Amino acid sequence: MTAEVKFVRLQCLETEDNGADEVYLHYNGSHLAGIHDIETGGQWQLDLVKRIDGEALVSLFDEDDIDEDDHLGTIVISESELNQGLRSQTFNLDDANYVLFYRVRPFEED
Ligand SMILES: [Ca+2]
Ligand SMILES: [Ca+2]
Ligand SMILES: [Ca+2]
Incomplete structure (x- = not known):
């Protein structure tokens, strides 16, 4: 099985x-x-595709100038989510709250 996110x-x-x-x-x-x-209240439209083999880790960070960047969370996306439609997971460290929407779909050769 070959899949992409x-x-x-x-x-x-x-x-x-x-x-x-x-x-x-x-x-x-x-x-x-x-x-x-x-x-807050905004969204960032993403149009990105990555291959997935088993599991993938996705991390969200906030860049800061005067101190360290903040790690807002890490989620695990699994190939087993294949063909389950629009999925979502949350990043909620440091009192932030973000939701990532994605799909896992079959990888298609060009
Ligand atoms: Ca910042
Ligand atoms: Ca910050
Ligand atoms: Ca910081």
Whole structure:
């Protein structure tokens, strides 16, 4: 079985900073997307696809200038979520609250 993750959007229910966050995503420890400014109530449309083999880790961070960037959470996406439609998981460390929407779909060769 070969699958891929289609990232759809990141919804911000609560930022970590006062005001906008400057968020970015990692996929299995490598940069995936961002930095993107987002405010409470905002969403970030993603149009990204990554191969998945078994499980993948997705982490969300807020970039800060005067201190360390904040790790807002890490989720596990599993290949077993294949063909289950639009899925969502939450990042909620440091009193932030973000929801990532994605699908796991069969990998299609070009
Ligand atoms: Ca911060
Ligand atoms: Ca920040
Ligand atoms: Ca910080």
